[in-house]
Amino acid sequence: xxxxxxxxxxxxxxxxxxxxxxxxxxxxxxxxxxxxxxxxxxxxxxxxxxxxxxxxxxxxxxxxxxxxxxxxxxxxxxxxxxxxxxxxxxxxxxxxxxxxxxxxxxxxxxxxxxxxxxxxxxxxxxxxxxxxxxxxxxxxxxxxxxxxxxxxxxxxxxxxxxxxxxxxxxxxxxxxxxxxxxxxxxxxxxxxxxxxxxxxxxxxxxxxxxxxxxxxxxxxxxxxxxxxxxxxxxxxxxxxxxxxxxxxxxxxxxxxxxxxxxxxxxxxxxxxxxxxxxxxxxxxxxxxxxxxxxxxxxx
Amino acid sequence: xxxxxxxxxxxxxxxxxxxxxxxxxxxxxxxxxxxxxxxxxxxxxxxxxxxxxxxxxxxxxxxxxxxxxxxxxxxxxxxxxxxxxxxxxxxxxxxxxxxxxxxxxxxxxxxxxxxxxxxxxxxxxxxxxxxxxxxxxxxxxxxxxxxxxxxxxxxxxxxxxxxxxxxxxxxxxxxxxxxxxxxxxxxxxxxxxxxxxxxxxxxxxxxxxxxxxxxxxxxxxxxxxxxxxxxxxxxxxxxxxxxxxxxxxxxxxxxxxxxxxxxxxxxxxxxxxxxxxxxxxxxxxxxxxxxxxxxxxxxxxxxxxxxxxxxxx
Numbered sequence: 001x002x003x004x005x006x007x008x009x010x011x012x013x014x015x016x017x018x019x020x021x022x023x024x025x026x027x028x029x030x031x032x033x034x035x036x037x038x039x040x041x042x043x044x045x046x047x048x049x050x051x052x053x054x055x056x057x058x059x060x061x062x063x064x065x066x067x068x069x070x071x072x073x074x075x076x077x078x079x080x081x082x083x084x085x086x087x088x089x090x091x092x093x094x095x096x097x098x099x100x101x102x103x104x105x106x107x108x109x110x111x112x113x114x115x116x117x118x119x120x121x122x123x124x125x126x127x128x129x130x131x132x133x134x135x136x137x138x139x140x141x142x143x144x145x146x147x148x149x150x151x152x153x154x155x156x157x158x159x160x161x162x163x164x165x166x167x168x169x170x171x172x173x174x175x176x177x178x179x180x181x182x183x184x185x186x187x188x189x190x191x192x193x194x195x196x197x198x199x200x201x202x203x204x205x206x207x208x209x210x211x212x213x214x215x216x217x218x219x220x221x222x223x224x225x226x227x228x229x230x231x232x233x234x235x236x237x238x239x240x241x242x243x244x245x246x247x248x249x250x251x252x253x254x255x256x257x258x259x260x261x262x263x264x265x266x267x268x269x270x271x272x273x274x275x276x277x278x279x280x281x282x283x284x285x286x287x288x289x290x291x292x293x294x295x296x297x298x299x
Numbered sequence: 300x301x302x303x304x305x306x307x308x309x310x311x312x313x314x315x316x317x318x319x320x321x322x323x324x325x326x327x328x329x330x331x332x333x334x335x336x337x338x339x340x341x342x343x344x345x346x347x348x349x350x351x352x353x354x355x356x357x358x359x360x361x362x363x364x365x366x367x368x369x370x371x372x373x374x375x376x377x378x379x380x381x382x383x384x385x386x387x388x389x390x391x392x393x394x395x396x397x398x399x400x401x402x403x404x405x406x407x408x409x410x411x412x413x414x415x416x417x418x419x420x421x422x423x424x425x426x427x428x429x430x431x432x433x434x435x436x437x438x439x440x441x442x443x444x445x446x447x448x449x450x451x452x453x454x455x456x457x458x459x460x461x462x463x464x465x466x467x468x469x470x471x472x473x474x475x476x477x478x479x480x481x482x483x484x485x486x487x488x489x490x491x492x493x494x495x496x497x498x499x500x501x502x503x504x505x506x507x508x509x510x511x512x513x514x515x516x517x518x519x520x521x522x523x524x525x526x527x528x529x530x531x532x533x534x535x536x537x538x539x540x541x542x543x544x545x546x547x548x549x550x551x552x553x554x555x556x557x558x559x560x561x562x563x564x565x566x567x568x569x570x571x572x573x574x575x576x577x578x579x580x581x582x583x584x585x586x587x588x589x590x591x592x593x594x595x596x597x598x599x600x601x602x603x604x605x606x607x608x609x610x611x612x
Contacts, residue, residue, distance in 0.1 A: 012514060019412050027425040033440050052448035100333035103326035110319035115330060119337055125593045127344025128585030130572040135343045154336035184325045213433035216547055220573055231435045238439030239551055270436050281431045282424055
C-alpha cells in the first residue's frame with residue numbers, strides 16, 4: 001500500500017502499467033463518442049457526410065450548423081421551455097420537499113411515521129404508466145406545462161434524503177428558537193436548511209439534471225409544439241429524421257442547404273443540449289457522491 | 300412483537316391526538332403540499348388499476364366502463380406476447396446483473412489500485428460523465444454509431460465481413476443495449492464501491508503485507524471482505540428490480556424488425572396503451588408487472604435483513 005513504485009517487483013510493475021493503460025483506454029472510450037459528435041458538429045458538412053467511422057479531428061472548421069440551429073425557432077423556443085421546466089420543477093420540488101421533511105423529522109410529531117409509511121409505499125408500488133396517463137388527462141393537465149412540472153416534484157426518495165439528514169439536527173436548537181418566538185417556517189429556513197446544505201445541494205442537482213434530461217412525460221403529454229422541451233425536439237431530430245420540417249421553419253434561404261447540413265445540425269443539437277450538463281457536473285460531483293452514500297444507507 | 304403493539308396503541312390515544320394537533324397543526328400544514336402531490340400522482344394512479352378489470356372506454360370513465368373480470372389478464376397470458384416480453388425483460392435484466400454489476404465492482408477495485416491522486420480523480424471524473432447525458436442523446440449516438448457507416452458497425456464488419464445497420468438486426472439488439480448501459484453506468488455505479496473501499500483501514504493491508512501476502516492475496520482477503528456488505532446490499536437491490544427494465548431506451552430505439560428481441564414489458568405496455576389505446580389490457584399487463592416488482596423488492600429486503608442486517612425498510 002505504502003511502497004513506492006520503484007520498490008515493487010517486476011511483475012507487479014507490469015500489472016500496474018497495465019492497469020494504468022486500461023484506465024486510459026476506458027477514459028478514451030467514455031469521451032470518444034462525445035468528441036466525435038463535437039468534432040463533427042464543427043466540421044465541414046461535406047467531410048462529415050463522406051466520412052464513415054469516428055471523426056478524430058475537425059476538418060475545415062465551420063460554425064454554420066450552430067448558426068442554423070440558433071436561427072431555428074423551434075429549437076431556441078424549446079430551450080426556453082426546458083429552462084422553464086427545470087426552474088419551476090426544481091423550485092416547487094425543493095419547497096414542498098423541505099417543507100414536508102422538517103415536520104416528518106421531528107420526534108414530537110405524532111403521525112410522522114404513519115405519513116412516512118404512506119409516502120414510502122409509493123416507492124414500493126405504483127399504478128403504472130397507463131393509469132398515470134389517465135389521471136393526468138382527468139385532472140385537465142393534458143397538454144399543459146403542469147403535466148411536465150408537477151408529477152416529479154414530490155419524490156419520496158428526495159424526501160427521505162432530506163428527512164434523514166434533518167433528523168440529526170439536535171432538538172435543542174429548535175426549542176431555543178421557539179422560545180424566541182420563531183414560527184415553524186422561520187425555524188425551517190433559518191436553522192434547518194443552513195445545517196443540511198450538502199443534502200439540499202444533492203437533491204437540487206438530482207432535480208435539475210433529471211428535469212433537464214427528461215423526455216418521456218413530455219412525449220406522452222404534450223401535443224402543442226410551442227410547449228415542447230429541448231429533449232423532445234431533439235428526439236424528433238435524432239430519431240425521426242425530422243430535420244427537414246425543422247429546416248422549413250427556419251428562414252427561406254436555409255431551406256436549400258437542408259440536405260447538406262442535415263447531419264451536422266444533428267450533431268450541433270446534441271452539443272447544445274449536452275454542453276450545459278457537462279459543464280455543470282464536475283463542479284457538483286462531490287454532492288452526488290454524498291447523495292448516493294445517503295441514499296444507500298436509507299434508500 | 301405484542302409488546303411493541305401495546306406501546307403503539309397507547310401513543311395514539313384521543314388525548315394525545317388532540318394535544319398533538321393543537322401543538323403541531325402548523326407542522327402538519329407544511330406536509331400538505333407534498334401529500335397532495337403524492338395523492339394526485341401516486342395514489343390516484345393506483346386507484347386507476349381498476350381499469351385492468353374493465354373494458355375501459357375513456358368516454359364512459361372508470362365507473363361506467365363494462366366490467367370484464369380477469370379477461371384482460373387471460374388475453375395477455377394467452378397471447379404469444381406474454382412469454383416474449385417477460386423473457387426479453389428477464390434476459391436484459393440478467394445480462395445487466397451478470398455484466399454491468401460485476402464490472403462496476405472490478406472497476407472500483409482497479410480505481411482503488413491507482414495511487415496517483417490526480418490521475419485517479421481524472422479517471423473518475425471522465426468515467427462518470429456518460430451518466431449525465433440524456434437518454435435521447437444516448438439513443439442518438441447509438442443510432443449514429445450503428446448505422447451502416449457508423450464506427451461500431453465498422454468494427455463488427457471487420458469480423459463478419461459485412462457492414463450493415465445493426466439496429467435492424469435482432470441478434471445485435473441485446474449487445475447494443477447492454478454495452479451502451481455499461482458505457483453509461485460503469486463509472487457512476489462504481490462510486491459506492493470506491494467509497495466503501497476508501498473506508499477500509501490501511502493497517503489491515505500493512506498487517507497482510509507483513510504476513511507476506513502479495514497484492515492479489517490482499518485483494519482476496521482484505522479488500523473483498525471489506526466491501527462484501529456493500530456488494531450484498533447492491534446485489535439485493537438489483538434483484539429487487541429484476542422485472543423492471545425502463546422503457547425509455549427501448550422505445551427510442553426499437554423498430555418492427557427487432558421487436559421480437561427488443562420488446563420488453565414496459566415498452567409493450569406503452570405501445571398497447573398509448574399507441575393502440577387498449578387501456579384496460581395494458582393496465583392489466585402493467586399491474587401484473589408492478590405486483591411482481593413489489594414482491595421482488597419485499598423479498599429482497601427480507602433477505603437483506605436476514606443476511607446482512609441492513610434493510611431498506
